[in-house]
Amino acid sequence: MTQPILELRGLTKTFVKPVSVAGHIANLFGARQKKVEVRAAAGVDLAVLPGEVVGIVGESGCGKSTVARMLAGISSRTEGDILWKGVSDRAMTADQKRDFALQVQMIFQDPFASLNPRMQVLDIIGEAPVCHGIIPASEKRAYVTALMEKVGLSGAYADRFPHQFSGGQRQRIGIARALAVKPKLIICDEAVAALDVSIQAQVLNLFMDLRDEFGLTYLFISHNLGVVEHISDRVVIMYLGRVVEIAPTEALFSDPNHPYTRLLMEQLPVLEPGARDYQPIRGELPSPLAPPPGCPFHPRCPAATARCRAEAPALRPIAADRLSACHLNDRTAV
Amino acid sequence: MTAAERPLLSVERLQTHFHTRAGVVKAVDGVDLTLRRGEILGLVGESGSGKSITGFSILGLIDPPGRISGGRIGFDGRDLVTLPEAERRRLRGKDIAMIFQDPSMTLNPVLRIDTQMIEAVQAHEKISRQAALRRARDVLVAVGIPSPDERLQAYPFELSGGMRQRIAIAIAMINRPRLIIADEPTTALDVSIQGQIIHEVKALCRQTGTALIWITHDLAVVAGLADRIAVMYAGRVVETGTTAEVIRNPQHPYTQGLIASVPSRETRGHRLYQIPGMTPSLLNLPPGCAFSARCAHATETCRTAPELTETGAGRAFRCWHPVGDRR
Numbered sequence A: 001m002t003q004p005i006l007e008l009r010g011l012t013k014t015f016v017k018p019v020s021v022a023g024h025i026a027n028l029f030g031a032r033q034k035k036v037e038v039r040a041a042a043g044v045d046l047a048v049l050p051g052e053v054v055g056i057v058g059e060s061g062c063g064k065s066t067v068a069r070m071l072a073g074i075s076s077r078t079e080g081d082i083l084w085k086g087v088s089d090r091a092m093t094a095d096q097k098r099d100f101a102l103q104v105q106m107i108f109q110d111p112f113a114s115l116n117p118r119m120q121v122l123d124i125i126g127e128a129p130v131c132h133g134i135i136p137a138s139e140k141r142a143y144v145t146a147l148m149e150k151v152g153l154s155g156a157y158a159d160r161f162p163h164q165f166s167g168g169q170r171q172r173i174g175i176a177r178a179l180a181v182k183p184k185l186i187i188c189d190e191a192v193a194a195l196d197v198s199i200q201a202q203v204l205n206l207f208m209d210l211r212d213e214f215g216l217t218y219l220f221i222s223h224n225l226g227v228v229e230h231i232s233d234r235v236v237i238m239y240l241g242r243v244v245e246i247a248p249t250e251a252l253f254s255d256p257n258h259p260y261t262r263l264l265m266e267q268l269p270v271l272e273p274g275a276r277d278y279q280p281i282r283g284e285l286p287s288p289l290a291p292p293p294g295c296p297f298h299p300r301c302p303a304a305t306a307r308c309r310a311e312a313p314a315l316r317p318i319a320a321d322r323l324s325a326c327h328l329n330d331r332t333a334v
Numbered sequence B: 001m002t003a004a005e006r007p008l009l010s011v012e013r014l015q016t017h018f019h020t021r022a023g024v025v026k027a028v029d030g031v032d033l034t035l036r037r038g039e040i041l042g043l044v045g046e047s048g049s050g051k052s053i054t055g056f057s058i059l060g061l062i063d064p065p066g067r068i069s070g071g072r073i074g075f076d077g078r079d080l081v082t083l084p085e086a087e088r089r090r091l092r093g094k095d096i097a098m099i100f101q102d103p104s105m106t107l108n109p110v111l112r113i114d115t116q117m118i119e120a121v122q123a124h125e126k127i128s129r130q131a132a133l134r135r136a137r138d139v140l141v142a143v144g145i146p147s148p149d150e151r152l153q154a155y156p157f158e159l160s161g162g163m164r165q166r167i168a169i170a171i172a173m174i175n176r177p178r179l180i181i182a183d184e185p186t187t188a189l190d191v192s193i194q195g196q197i198i199h200e201v202k203a204l205c206r207q208t209g210t211a212l213i214w215i216t217h218d219l220a221v222v223a224g225l226a227d228r229i230a231v232m233y234a235g236r237v238v239e240t241g242t243t244a245e246v247i248r249n250p251q252h253p254y255t256q257g258l259i260a261s262v263p264s265r266e267t268r269g270h271r272l273y274q275i276p277g278m279t280p281s282l283l284n285l286p287p288g289c290a291f292s293a294r295c296a297h298a299t300e301t302c303r304t305a306p307e308l309t310e311t312g313a314g315r316a317f318r319c320w321h322p323v324g325d326r327r
């Protein structure tokens, strides 16, 4: 069996949320805001194979970005292990740590906010590879120009500032910056969400070209199921900080197992004219401040039973390459 | 024409230009739209094509250096372009309401929801606080907000993004407007909330006979919502028709490109279609058809701007070589 390039074991993040400034102001008006704990990621397990595109889907606030930020080393974890090429990051040597940090790069949703407005593209893309000794300073311009052309930008624009580019072009700058340190794994957090369909098509095609050329692995976070279905080999469905289903893309879309996944699929906007009768998912995503006991999905689940309200289902194999966390699978199990 | 036959909204040759230091930005340059009572129109186009400015123009929300420099906006028999500002203000929020992409454009962060909703009613009607509050509660229920009494007492920051957007929608509906203009109201929300909101807004419009313009860059979003679609490119409507006609049988090469670039099950494992080239700057549009630099079918003829060709009631496009002619 191929060794996973990346493995997450029981990855957990708890935020202690102090009363915000807005909360303090509201308290003056009689609101009652208190300090609270949020479990943004609750024991996430996932193994990613080299060269795979793994899509991560879930409603806003379910913890997708939290997992991504722990992976990219932008935020610390509360519990759990991250293994890179089979080595836990807690057991890494200094060299291994540095390798890990460079080989995992992140691309963000907002191509404007994530680029320093006062820096020229030459430095935005070229600073890290020079600083990490990947290229000598004397080769910076040639290296940056070549990368820009690779992502479909004219190298002649190297001296420009971010505001002189369109949204799609800025996203390409973000991609070139990530590629500059020769990563193995790229985490795209809603990387095409802010783009028009026509520009989105350019960027998605670029991701696939780069995968073929550099053997990249992607974690592709998106709330757009059409995009995820197009690009991913496997899909992870998250709900309230937990993974509830993992399956190969085709299997997941043709035969979703978890009741939550099934409801999500019905929401998929499709290019089909005519009245689609939405059977909207009942209610709102419950607050992660007070997750329901038992299965976190039970208040909205059409199939919930007494057991679901009392006992949380574990993520378990249901078929080859497929995992799901739902008690219903016990009934059909052998 | 009797009032019943007359369209509720008829925008004719609307031009909204911005006089900037770099030159005149023709954000909207000859837009035509018609909307009947209770009809839902999807206004689709890429970023910068003039969708929002069209919406703002109808509401009379254009600030200098922008100005409506031509055309008319017929609403229920009156021309909004020449209407005095005082009367326009009376229409806004009463007969015509807007839902913005960002609900914070509608919601005041330091006021409780009930205060804001009561204010929205009392601005247009002499009615008691109690009656206004009752109406606020009813409309929250109508847009599918659970435990409305609690939400009424909440501040905006205590609610999720989806909930805030729903409250903004409730405020838009509270005075039973005849037209709502929704500018990408679900673009920032995730699919499940988006699905719910579209479902609820559609049901409400059907129930109350409210007409709706839903602005978006995502054709898939309006496919299941709109009765008709108008596609904008560089400040003009380049194609319009029933949703089924535009999606199944697009006539303009730009519409065809938009449809082909949507990722889906069918595109898995293939490259997506990319419309070649880039959005042109509105400061120096090519002469003739604005799409010509990106169009595979452009000919000499396209150096002259194509006029609107009507092929049926409510079906029209702006192209010299429509897809149908090439079959």
Ligand SMILES: Nc1ncnc2c1ncn2[C@@H]1O[C@H](COP(=O)(O)OP(=O)(O)OP(=O)(O)O)[C@@H](O)[C@H]1O
Pocket (backbone or CB within 6 Å): A015, A016, A017, A038, A039, A040, A058, A059, A060, A061, A062, A063, A064, A065, A066, A067, A223, A288, B190
């Ligand atoms: N710095 C923080 N302090 C407190 N709570 C936080 C913080 N960051 C995230 N959270 C909470 O953790 C949960 C998960 O957040 P996360 O950003 O991972 O969501 P997400 O799945 O990426 O959502 P979206 O689709 O909206 O980007 C949310 O309830 C969020 O409010």
Ligand SMILES: Nc1ncnc2c1ncn2[C@@H]1O[C@H](COP(=O)(O)OP(=O)(O)O)[C@@H](O)[C@H]1O
Pocket (backbone or CB within 6 Å): B018, B020, B025, B026, B027, B028, B045, B046, B047, B048, B049, B050, B051, B052, B053, B054, B065, B066, B282
């Ligand atoms: N205040 C302004 N001054 C100058 N140009 C503007 C202004 N507001 C909008 N524009 C320009 O008008 C065009 C159409 O804008 P808009 O209607 O917001 O596009 P969209 O279709 O994305 O909603 C864009 O090119 C935009 O840059």
Ligand code: SF4
Pocket (backbone or CB within 6 Å): A258, A259, A260, A295, A296, A297, A298, A299, A301, A302, A303, A304, A305, A308, A313, A325, A326, A327, A328
């Ligand atoms: S465990 Fe129960 S509540 Fe949870 S998804 Fe399965 S059936 Fe629904």
Ligand code: SF4
Pocket (backbone or CB within 6 Å): B252, B253, B254, B289, B290, B291, B292, B293, B295, B296, B297, B298, B299, B302, B306, B318, B319, B320, B321, B322
């Ligand atoms: S008028 Fe000509 S250039 Fe414009 S879209 Fe039609 S064929 Fe293309």
Ligand SMILES: [Mg+2]
Pocket (backbone or CB within 6 Å): A064, A065, A066, A189
């Ligand atoms: Mg996120």
Ligand SMILES: [Mg+2]
Pocket (backbone or CB within 6 Å): B051, B052, B053, B183
């Ligand atoms: Mg806009």
